[in-house]
Amino acid sequence: MPEVPAVQIDSLSKSFDGVEVLRDISLTVNKGEVVSVLGSSGSGKSTLLRCINWLEEPDRGVIHIAGERIGVDAHGKRMNNRDLAAIRARTGMVFQSFNLWPHLTVLQNVMESPVQVKRMRKDEARAIAEALLEKVGMEHKADAYPYTLSGGQKQRVAIARALAMSPEVILFDEPTSALDPERVGEVLTVMKNLSSEGYTMIVVTHEMEFARAVSDQVVFLEKGLLIEKSAPEKFFTNPETERVRKFLELSA
Amino acid sequence: MTEWSIIWEARGAFLNGALNTLILFILSVLAAFAIGCFTVYLLEARNALSTVLRWAINLMRMLPFLVLAYLLYYGLPSLGVKPSAWGAGLVALAIYHAAYFAEILRGARIVLPAGQIEAAKAHGFRSARLYWRIILPQLVIRTRPLLGNQLIYALKDTAFLTIITVQELTAAANSVQATYFIPTEAFIVVIALYWVISICLELALKWAGRFGAKRGFEHA
Structure with missing residues (x-):
């Protein structure tokens, strides 16, 4: 019996005002894994992250946090706030704009x-x-x-x-994008330490070095589609798609 | 200076009136603030009740305070409730200023950064605890000057209650001046007493401002 994944996403779709932001995304994140989510602006990375803890309500698809379905109850109805909050409490989130109280x-x-x-x-x-x-x-x-x-x-x-x-998983939504360049390192160092301590992390980021050094999986989103999912070495040296090759060239 | 000696002789009436004013003021603004905070909590849910409350707040703000006091004191007996002047006055002050407190807090709620609330939700906060722990403290800190202003209004509105026969400070002055025909002196004393209360209020609010300054909400 394999361990229950920390996060399991099946066929997730989401539209805003008729524009499809996420299309049929599936992703499994096992306990202790670090998954980096890359892609250009507007590719749906942040929306994907925000669907995982239901800050955005997906249109279709199923998300399980440590085996527990979020957002929808056993009768297929919208989950009540109490149960939703209880599952959210099992996830952590770090925002681009910090949002400290x-x-x-x-x-x-x-x-x-x-x-x-x-x-x-x-x-x-x-x-x-x-x-x-x-x-x-x-x-x-x-x-x-x-x-x-x-x-x-x-x-x-x-x-x-x-x-x-x-938390079962920590969701990082571009945690270093709002920082001065000389402050990025101190945050990335903390995140690297967390990964070596075995925390499960999903990181939306533009930090290629970090993604390469720390991730167990790198996924690439393009116009709401998950077009590549590989181990970091393969992703950065020998990507499967032309789009990723191009992306890496431009961000190098 | 016989007028002033008359005032001195009547000091008991003035002090009694001032005490009544203070008690009415303190009780009514505490109630008004609590009702205001709770109303804004109910406004968090977008439902029929919140729509009704929005209307109620607006109707209350469009009503002259004196008319509300009249309505409660002279109108309620026709419904079989016979409030005392003091009770009607207290309730009128409380609900009238509750509407203003609610409106002040609601304005701050609209501009509160959404990210902080998302952060709270992402950590498992919901409804009541989200409001009382994360949202409301910030609303109160941010609106301190406006809330303070409203307290001054509430203090001055207590003077209207003399018209529905509440024995507060203005009523005491009125009775002294009507008995001895010394309006100038009587009302000067009253003004001085209102000023003293207001200045104490202002000092207390200024002191409260350091909570905001310490947290970067305002520059002291």
């Missing part, structure tokens, strides 16, 4: 979900949050408010916040 300190940002959503005891949540902040190198800013941090620092806190829920 500005009224809370760094430590409170990381503690908030475990305490409020998981009803964890405060001292327990604090211990976890402090350990995670140390992991991302932000323990010295525990009592600072988000607006005092640099972009890279904010993103590292956002990663700690996602980790605090012990």
Whole structure:
């Protein structure tokens, strides 16, 4: 009996105002795997990520998080908010624009979900949050408010916040795209460490070096279609499609 | 300066009126703020109730406060409810200013960055906890100056209640001036007392502003 995949996507489709953004996407992400999602702007990468935790509601298709179907209940109806929230709590998400909660300190940002959503005891949540902040190198800013941090620092806190829920999978939506070039490295380093610790990650990114060094699978989206899925070595040295070859040439 | 000595003799009436005004003000704005916050929570769901609430807020804002006070005090008895002047006044203040508080918070809700709410949803937050923990604190911090302004309005609106016979500060001054024919002195004292309360309010609001400044919401 193989292990249940962390994320299983079957025949996912999504349109916005009649424009097909995702077309019949299927993807399996096993536990501990890092999957990088590449593609040009508007290819549907972010939408794919946002469908996985139902921030966007797909039109068709089935998504399972650690074996549990998200968004649709056992009777094929729209899942109620309580159940949806419970599954979402098992995923983490890191956004391009950080989206830290500005009224809370760094430590409170990381503690908030475990305490409020998981009803964890405060001292327990604090211990976890402090350990995670140390992991991302932000323990010295525990009592600072988000607006005092640099972009890279904010993103590292956002990663700690996602980790605090012990998610089955962490979804990264272009986590370094809003950062100054000299801040990109510190976030990528944290993400590399996470991958070597066995976290399951799906990363929408434009960072080729990272995708090549860290991924177990690289997938390429073009106009809503998943046109290539391979191991990073193959993807970057000997891609199957002309489109990917072109993409790699242009981004080299 | 016999007028001032008359005022001094009547200090008990003034203090009693001022105390009544303060109690009415504090109770009504606490209730109004709570109702306002809860109303904006109900507006989070897009349903029939939220549409009705939007209308209710707008109707309330289009109503002169005095008319609402009249309506509650003189109108309710025809429905078989006979409120005291004080009770009718308190309820009128509370629901009238609740509508304004709701409208102020609603305005801030519209411009609240969607990403933060998505982040909360992605971490498993929903409805009530999402609102009270993530959304509302930010709305309150962001709208502090407007909420403060509304408190001043609420304080001044308590003076209208003299007309439905509530024994608050303005009523006390009116009774003193009518008895001794010293309107100028009586109302100067009243103005001074309203000013004192307002200034204390302003100082408290300024102090509250540091919560926002510390979090980068405003520049102190």
